[in-house]
Amino acid sequence: MAIIVDNDTKLVVQGLTGSEGRFHGLRNRAYGTNVVAGVTPGKGGQDVEGIPVFDTVADAVEDAGANTSLIFVPARFAPDAIYEAVDAGIKTVICITEHVPAHEMLRAYTYVRPKGVTLIGPNCPGVLSPGKANVGIIPAEVFQPGSIGLVSRSGTLTYQIGHEVAQRGLGNSTIVGIGGDPVVGSGFIDVLAKFEADPETKYVVLVGEIGGDEEEKAATWVSENMSKPVFSYIAGFSAPPGKTMGHAGAIISGSSGTAQAKKEALEAVGIKVGTTPTEVAELVAAAS
Amino acid sequence: MAIIVDNDTKLVVQGLTGSEGRFHGLRNRAYGTNVVAGVTPGKGGQDVEGIPVFDTVADAVEDAGANTSLIFVPARFAPDAIYEAVDAGIKTVICITEHVPAHEMLRAYTYVRPKGVTLIGPNCPGVLSPGKANVGIIPAEVFQPGSIGLVSRSGTLTYQIGHEVAQRGLGNSTIVGIGGDPVVGSGFIDVLAKFEADPETKYVVLVGEIGGDEEEKAATWVSENMSKPVFSYIAGFSAPPGKTMGHAGAIISGSSGTAQAKKEALEAVGIKVGTTPTEVAELVAAAS
Amino acid sequence: MDLHEYQGKQLFKQFGIPVSEGRLAATPEEARKAAEEIGGPVVVKAQVLTGGRGKAGGVKLADDPADAEQKAKEIIGLDIRGHVVEKVWIESASEIAKEYYLSITFDRGVKQPLFMFTTQGGVEIEEVAANDPDALVRLHVDPLEGFQPWIARRLVYGAGVEDAGEQKQIADIIGKLYRCFVESDAMLTEINPLIVTPEGEVKALDSKFTVDDSALYRHPDIAEFRDTSAADPLEAFAREKGVVYVKLDGDVGICGNGAGLSMSTVDVVVVAGGRPANFCDLGGGGNAEGVVDALEVITRDPQVKSVLFNIFGGITRGDEVARGILEALDRMSIAIPIVVRLDGTNAEEGRKILAEAAKSNLFVEPTMLEAAKKAVELAR
């Protein structure tokens, strides 16, 4: 097993004929991911190194059996791409595109959420289940198969942690970059729930950063719902107080959003928190 | 038991201080319905013959425990009233108001539907469970308690059928007027499913009329899902071919929408169809 | 409310959907002037709220203004399926390379707007649906998701439009038609044919447009489109009085409250061996004044030999209806017999009021069926 992507993944890349879509789509295939189709309106009938291209996601589902979508289209087309994938019956949608307007994502999120679709991103590095499938831009060569589930708001920081873990001889069940935008399709809790249910995952590392209160909420959720050990790293201990969102931000979340506050919330429910990537890797290694 | 409204109904009337709201709200209470509140913005704190009036439905829910709403506001305010009721946690909303724009109801319907709310109407006479509760404008004195469930697209025709049934010494579990607008909150099938699940209902009478294909769909549903005997009456056998909605109408439904076509669809699955209100009442009486 | 072709095109234009330049004309002289202003060959099109104009000779090509005047003369006054042509639409003639079909309707069954598109336009769409169903692409729109560009792509690629310029123009028209459909509170908007000219330009050559009557209050411009001249004079008079009335061919005048009961009353009169003269619905909240208006409308029909009131009160109250009938008898001289059946809210008071009035041509019957029989008998 693994979560979100695995050997059953049949991937359609929306925007396969673009330069990034092509580069990463082919990389994903080279890793072993079953890339069954690409979609670029007006280029139906072409192919990208043998991957058939369709005009619409519906065609990719019907003719190529796609069940997972990877979105690489420009920001202003990304919400449309999400709606198209979901309405074509795709159940796992991973959107790499960054700079998607928050209000558009808010509408798309609210529309998609009750449909039982797993939406990851936007503005995320994707999902990698080492040895099974890589969907997105995560450099898979850094990771190896194992029993640690990794979920993170940050892309490159995820690679760093996974790298540190791998250097200690450990591996990952699945690495999920959920993205750091104001509205992302799946939050920490959504992914933690999947890891809790995944028999291959034995430990979970949660990589957070300053701002918002997602980490605090995740801490509460873990204490109430999770049987597997969770470790955490928070980035931004030395960050200067950033721009605040007016006065309202702090009132809403009831949290200051600092790394220290998050650390305390996590530790209060028994989650060990490292202050550097190296430290969190050592904590996991010690527990294994 | 009974369906939709019963002894557990705690009713709030939205628009209680208007002339129709007041007339029917008080009639419903006189029948024995537990009318716990009214809502009229700006009149919070007043009362209508002892029924407390609130500014918002949320207040009526919180302070008076309302669980069912009856809407009597003018058409241009009706969708807002439905959203307000649903977002305040009301689980049964009955909207009497007629002439609500179809596109507005379409949005409201789509929003309300996944929330597990029973929405009846708009442009309907309401719901009566004889001996338990009357919510709406149905003249309750015509009906008596019994085991016949009655569901109808038409208001006054419902009374006629119920009246004919009562004259033969039979009674009703619940009478539901679903309304005849292009978009209504609950269709025949929604109500049939409730009757099928209601132990007090032994027979069901479905009162349809020309246009659309709801009766045909109900016929299919009954043949696949219903164990209780269903009888039907369709109005409009002598109606001249009415205005058609362009060419598209017939294609969509795949039905001509005539009374004869509906009769045939119903009879094809074993539902007996009367051609006058009297005849359908006799059919039920003969089966009882 | 159904709109004329020229009215629908006016809305299309407002929403940026390309249409040909045109003018409305009520006389051959106006048609000539319109053709002069437009220039070049024109099409003269009868503006009637029914289909089959072309076969009935209601659409003709005219080479020049004089010809347009002649063609308008032939078309104005024509009877097309019972509709007399009063106005013609003169528009610049288009060369047609291809004919497509595009519509959005309000799908009551699925409760979503439904797009239909096919490259096999210009013919009866029912035929395409029956003979080549795969050629007709159907796509529902979730009203909360709203229109998204992929919807246009699914339609355009799904129907096999191959030219990139056409794909782009049609996708654009699809988006605009959706906005037009929603923002005009339409129940139907249909473009048949949607043409492609030899130069590759896509435009709407016809329009079918139905607007939700309940939403007209927020579209005063569309409400003004109402063509009272197009209706039967009695129906127009009824509309003026706010009465829902459809003229039929028999001699028993009928008035019920609620569409279902009124329809059922028509059926029961037929079952009783009579011939209904009309369908008339007092509506939900009929008051005395409404009853007077309804009786005035019904009795204007010289064929009517008896009138049947079939009232089952809910919101409508029996006493109000009774008072309305007596009021009408006071104001108008109605000699024909009136049969009344009252039940429901305040029916007893109503029956009492009628009994006390003791009018010789007023008959109160206890049931719908008996009342129908009586009215049929009195009409003989």
Place this chain on the structure above:
Amino acid sequence: MDLHEYQGKQLFKQFGIPVSEGRLAATPEEARKAAEEIGGPVVVKAQVLTGGRGKAGGVKLADDPADAEQKAKEIIGLDIRGHVVEKVWIESASEIAKEYYLSITFDRGVKQPLFMFTTQGGVEIEEVAANDPDALVRLHVDPLEGFQPWIARRLVYGAGVEDAGEQKQIADIIGKLYRCFVESDAMLTEINPLIVTPEGEVKALDSKFTVDDSALYRHPDIAEFRDTSAADPLEAFAREKGVVYVKLDGDVGICGNGAGLSMSTVDVVVVAGGRPANFCDLGGGGNAEGVVDALEVITRDPQVKSVLFNIFGGITRGDEVARGILEALDRMSIAIPIVVRLDGTNAEEGRKILAEAAKSNLFVEPTMLEAAKKAVELAR
């Protein structure tokens, strides 16, 4: 992007939310002229993107144009929490009978817009939330349901506004503020105080407004509001170059790819005993040109004694980064040491490129922690 009060009010006005008449002034003379045009007493308000203006002397009442000029003289150039006042907003002075608070924010946790309203305005809203939570009415809006009139009623009645005229005006403002919030792609719109004048007129006396940077492309008018003068000169230069850069106080220049890794690099430099000079994020797709720009920005800071590149490639490719660093060394004369740590996509090629260049001030380290230690050591 945060907007100045006067910019937010301009948007309020566009959406029909009542504000006072006002003019922008950059000099005392302009302030005098503005006060003359407006007439009567005015308020002179510093336009700075920070709170606490009032306490810092940035808001002053002026009785007449001469007084306005004098007050503007006092305010322009004032340093308020590190922001130097360059412009003042001159607006007609309002008499205040009551002060309310109204805002909509983008609630990231619940993922819905959140309205907050209280009749206890004019003070710090955090205090109201802490001391009298019931007085602060909060209400989320389902973005697919959209704004409905009941939302305004819940807020207005929930907060206990008693005057019917106020109820009506505030409900109207609530609806307009929602439209303004959504259609401007705002992350926050706040009116504090929303005042009631002695005559019972409700209006927005201040504005806080944050717009989603990702949506600016579709709001060219709002994008033009960008106040480059308000930022630190180095940060302004960075923005010009398209580099995400925040100036800190130390001597180790830092460049990472991705916000999380860059932040973590700052942390690790601190853990290694160093003082970060900045936070700099190459972003997701950093190419060679971006690296050159980033190095130019970082090395402009005279405090920087060493630079640490911490790159973990995903979309970013190690070879591109390496080429960018060499390109920068070619174009600029950079004497200070640069420590590079490369991992991920094409990292090996990158390390090879750097090794082959054999620059004396270029140090390649295998891990993040070792690279940080080296950079800290070199900065001493």
